[in-house]
Amino acid sequence: MDYNQAYALNRALRTIGMRHRSLAATELNRLGLAIGQESLIMELANQGPRTQAQLATAAGCEPPTITSAVQKLEALGLVSRRPSTKDRRATVVELTVKGESLLEGLSAAWIHLAESTVAGLSRTKVEDMIETLDDLAASLETAARDLDARRPT
Amino acid sequence: MDYNQAYALNRALRTIGMRHRSLAATELNRLGLAIGQESLIMELANQGPRTQAQLATAAGCEPPTITSAVQKLEALGLVSRRPSTKDRRATVVELTVKGESLLEGLSAAWIHLAESTVAGLSRTKVEDMIETLDDLAASLETAARDLDARRPT
DNA sequence: TAATTAATGTTAGACGCCTAACTAATCGCT
């Protein structure tokens, strides 16, 4: 690949990441949430109670990030924690009633975010966009996995 | 747009942002740089000496981010600062010789980053990917602009 | 010209995310 293509690709991805994150943050602020917390709430809503390790895998981030996010969600009363009965190392996280009451607003906010994200597209259909982004997300996941498989212990 | 589409879109964008940023960070770390600094260096290489306000606009971030990034680049000896002669508020930032010596490695790293980003694509050609991402980046820029135009003083 | 408004850059403090280092518990192998 030549430099101009690489530059264009990386630059587009940088601005996409920053802008989408920023729009997401303003949507979530209206609900009293910070960015990152939504992915835990949605995962708990979809899958039921999960350990923090499962949440880390689902959210694609590292354990310390989960520790801190769960602590804050617990302080907000949106989530509860209890020790796992089967594995005494593990902590099971569960949505509280108050947490579930957020789900409706969260869905609306997420639709609004997606709509403003694609509102200004000039030559791409939304279905094609989603298709393309899924392909890219998968490619980046394998690139990331390959990278730290190559990183020794 | 229905919720499932919105969820898929937002989720793909979240992972794309996180993974690409993370890959970029490991590339830059090899050069002794942190993420974000590369966009200033590249802008200075492309456009010549710039004020911090111009750098903020080009990088798509806020003035305090530039202040801190420029301070660190200056401490590394990659960049020099001098007061503008025409506007006594402004600071002009310029690449040093040591900064220019990084450009070659930076280009190589950026090509490598782009290649690993797209290496795992299964159903999208690179040219189409760039086209689609440019469209999306532009859409998100206008969404962000509209948002804080709506935010009053 | 004088007064108001706008722009440049800084500091302070917050956020999410990261890595490194650690404890405690479980797993795996001999």
Place this chain on the structure above:
DNA sequence: AGCGATTAGTTAGGCGTCTAACATTAATTA
């Protein structure tokens, strides 16, 4: 059965980014 290796979670400290508040200088307008 026991010991080394792995896994779950936490703490400490770093990064880039943001907003809010501020001082300084420039531009606008009365």
